[in-house]
Amino acid sequence: MTEFIPPGTRFHVLPLPFPMKRGGALHGARVAYETWGELDAARDNAILIVTGLSPDAHAAANEGDTEPGWWEAMLGPGKPIDTNRWFVVCVNSLGSCKGSSGPASIDPATGDLYRLDFPELSIEDVAEAAFGVVRGLGIERLACVIGNSMGGMTALALLLRHPGAARAHINISGSAQALPFSIAIRSLQREAIRLDPNWNGGRYNDDTYPESGMRMARKLGVITYRSALEWDGRFGRVRLESDRPDEDPFGLEFQVESYLEGHARRFVRRFDPNCYLYLSRSMDWFDLAEYGNGDVMAGLAKVRVDKALAIGVSTDILFPLQQQQQIADGLRAGGADARFLPLDSPQGHDAFLVDFARFGPAIGDFLAGL
Amino acid sequence: MTEFIPPGTRFHVLPLPFPMKRGGALHGARVAYETWGELDAARDNAILIVTGLSPDAHAAANEGDTEPGWWEAMLGPGKPIDTNRWFVVCVNSLGSCKGSSGPASIDPATGDLYRLDFPELSIEDVAEAAFGVVRGLGIERLACVIGNSMGGMTALALLLRHPGAARAHINISGSAQALPFSIAIRSLQREAIRLDPNWNGGRYNDDTYPESGMRMARKLGVITYRSALEWDGRFGRVRLESDRPDEDPFGLEFQVESYLEGHARRFVRRFDPNCYLYLSRSMDWFDLAEYGNGDVMAGLAKVRVDKALAIGVSTDILFPLQQQQQIADGLRAGGADARFLPLDSPQGHDAFLVDFARFGPAIGDFLAGL
Structure with missing residues (x-):
């Protein structure tokens, strides 16, 4: 990577x-x-x-x-x-x-x-x-x-x-x-990356980048980085202009889904998955009570x-x-x-x-x- | 199934x-x-x-x-x-x-x-x-x-x-x-199921149940079904008694992670993934404004x-x-x-x-x- x-x-x-x-x-x-x-x-x-x-x-x-x-x-x-x-x-x-x-x-x-x-x-x-x-x-x-x-x-x-x-x-x-709550979110983001077969215990390369896992992690991140209130006003229930293609019956339909997809696309292959795992876990560990x-x-x-x-x-x-x-x-x-x-x-x-x-x-x- | x-x-x-x-x-x-x-x-x-x-x-x-x-x-x-x-x-x-x-x-x-x-x-x-x-x-x-x-x-x-x-x-x-916000969460849950290679366009069977995707979907569900406030009091930063096994450096460490894991285990293989997708999507579509x-x-x-x-x-x-x-x-x-x-x-x-x-x-x- x-x-x-x-x-x-x-x-x-x-x-x-x-x-x-x-x-x-x-x-x-x-x-x-x-x-x-x-x-x-x-x-x-x-x-x-x-x-x-x-x-x-x-x-x-x-x-x-x-x-x-x-x-x-x-x-x-x-x-x-x-x-x-x-x-x-x-x-x-x-x-x-x-x-x-x-x-x-x-x-x-x-x-x-x-x-x-x-x-x-x-x-x-x-x-x-x-x-x-x-x-x-x-x-x-x-x-x-x-x-x-x-x-x-x-x-x-x-x-x-x-x-x-x-x-x-x-x-x-x-x-x-x-x-x-934040530990749970980050744990799930890391699990998404680790479950991607391409992650392969951290031994991926550019041809086998764990893209699916990173997309999931990023989308979950964006959901928790913003707020329901903002999205109600920004996206409401507005649908995408194009109909869902027949071959993908559970594909993107609402603007909010397309927004997440765009965020994920801009993030994956621009951040290293192992680095993501390390930084994410460092936050879980942080505790000034120590x-x-x-x-x-x-x-x-x-x-x-x-x-x-x-x-x-x-x-x-x-x-x-x-x-x-x-x-x-x-x-x-x-x-x-x-x-x-x-x-x-x-x-x-x-x-x-x-x-x-x-x-x-x-x-x-x-x-x-x- | x-x-x-x-x-x-x-x-x-x-x-x-x-x-x-x-x-x-x-x-x-x-x-x-x-x-x-x-x-x-x-x-x-x-x-x-x-x-x-x-x-x-x-x-x-x-x-x-x-x-x-x-x-x-x-x-x-x-x-x-x-x-x-x-x-x-x-x-x-x-x-x-x-x-x-x-x-x-x-x-x-x-x-x-x-x-x-x-x-x-x-x-x-x-x-x-x-x-x-x-x-x-x-x-x-x-x-x-x-x-x-x-x-x-x-x-x-x-x-x-x-x-x-x-x-x-x-x-x-x-x-x-x-x-x-709820559409985004459900969309991500469905994506987790659909990304599981075992889902296979809905053509899985008991031997190829998309367990990883269903686990992710369920964990994300449980995170959004409860509240940070409850978990602060219930789990805090308490760790699991056993240390993480060396062979899984990003495995479960905190009680809250184990709680999610338990919920996921009780859910997967007890709910049909295609049914989950259908019911989940029906909620996204629901709008009395129609x-x-x-x-x-x-x-x-x-x-x-x-x-x-x-x-x-x-x-x-x-x-x-x-x-x-x-x-x-x-x-x-x-x-x-x-x-x-x-x-x-x-x-x-x-x-x-x-x-x-x-x-x-x-x-x-x-x-x-x-």
């Missing part, structure tokens, strides 16, 4: 060995990242962005890659994350296939792909790798670390393990521990940060609002000036990728106040 | 031909049902129960089958649906594999299984078949028709097409039209019933609360004394099967007031 690396990607090579939380180590592993803006002389205007499961480091256009990025509306000169003021680093997660080392990378020890020989991946490993990039850029203390979705977990792990690593934190639709003697609030209270904003969305069924409330409460218990901001976006978990009318001011105002 | 018929099942043979809404007709089709209590001399104490997608007609123990049924706590002498007073009929849906004719039945024209040659099934056909049983039992007017989930659709279709068929109606976690010039409220207002209760559950993500509110509002617009009763059960869409503390009094009080 090929990796999918945007053209402007830069790389940070991790120290070797790079020990992994659950055992094993990486040798000569790299982390992909991109930057925007200029690091000032005091090196204190840096913002780190850690991402959800699938994005690459190309959050927005920059000199190395002028194509729009996945957070184009949020990041740039004069935008909510204003690159006239901030030096912004976005990191591709360790374990991904968008430039950072992961199951789809070459294992230098063998010259073959890691596949399932990649060590077990935890959110803490993703956080350590991202922190390696920050240190590699000569940044002693971040102005802010911003984490979306899985990145919200990554950011908390980074802050917990590196007290003082950042002055401020924005946690967007994140969670301090995986809960059973750092609080079994109490997630105690774990959160060990995070040291001056100021924090936890943003959630009322229609999010995957990382429900109570989890962002918990993050704000826990960080406050740890001494942070932490605020919980629930938003009424109709777009569910993915709202931060689309609802810039709500997320733009929320993020922009917080950063302006730093 | 075999059918799965409880021992006490009785059968009503539908008139031939039995025309199907979307075209075609059945010849010599039968509908499975069971009864409880005694029909009084005036024949006006009859209650019809129409079910969700998967149940058989064995809602509770009776003389023909003393095993507990799927609504055992709700139905019997002195229970909320009190069989000392009511004569209760529960019908297995047309298109199912629990005794009523469906894709897993023998096509009398060929002597082979119908499979995908069964005509396209609509909720209206399920309703007409159930109504055939009622008429066959010599019941001119039902005291009440109770429909759960898909059965809530069936009940509305029956009442709309047969004005005066029942004096009262209880709609439980039902819907007057399928909306895109009877109201494109307006679902106008369709509902054409239903003639004296008294109605629409019960919904706040944690239901599949048939959300607004849909039961809509049913009550629409029936009221049609002249019914209709009440909407939202319940705070944590168990989501399936609450009516387990939360008898809330559902028992709600149903019992309504019936006692008739």
